[in-house]
Amino acid sequence: MITLLADAAAATAQGIDPSSVGTIIATVIAALLGGGFLGKKISDGTRIQIDPQPLEISMRKEYVTRTEFAEFKGELKTDVKEMRGLFDQAVRMITDRDERLTSDIKGMAERMHTSIQEVQVEAAERRRRIHDKLNEHADQLARIDARTEVSKSIGKAAAAIMALANKQSS
DSSP states (O other): OHHHHHHHHHHHHTTOOHHHHHHHHHHHHHHHHHHTOTTSOOOTTOOOOOSSSSOOOOOOOOOOOHHHHHHHHHHHHHHHHHHHHHHHHHHHHHHHHHHHHHHHHHHHHHHHHHHHHHHHHHHHHHHHHHHHHHHHHHHHHHHHHHHHHHHHHHHHHHHHHHHHHHHHHO
8 A cells, every 4th residue: 555655646746637646546545445455464465456457647737847947047047148238238328329419418518608608798799889879879968958958048048038128118
């Protein structure tokens, strides 16, 4: 019986479905009970035969062998190395592109700064010219205003003289 149990355990290790192994063990136990052998010493010459012979065994699942698993691990390691290489290459390309862009941006910034300074100098010169013209116009207006004040005063004096002359002639 111990030999049968050991054979059943070996069959389980070889990939036989556990329910099939259980059926085999139950059949063996039933055969022992039915034949009255349980509790009695079984002689070395006694053989128990399980029907049908040969015993039909079907594989339900396939398992990976150690060799296949080792090959798969090797493939994975190769793939990971390749992916790391591609990742490093992508990082280098991005870094190179960023350095070129940084250089281009610095050049544009310098050109813009120069243009802004030129515009600033030109705008300051134009404002100075406008102020000079405004000052010139202010001087001319002041002269015109001064003349206008004199003419107003002359007009008032003439009106006063005329009023006085009209008073005297009356």
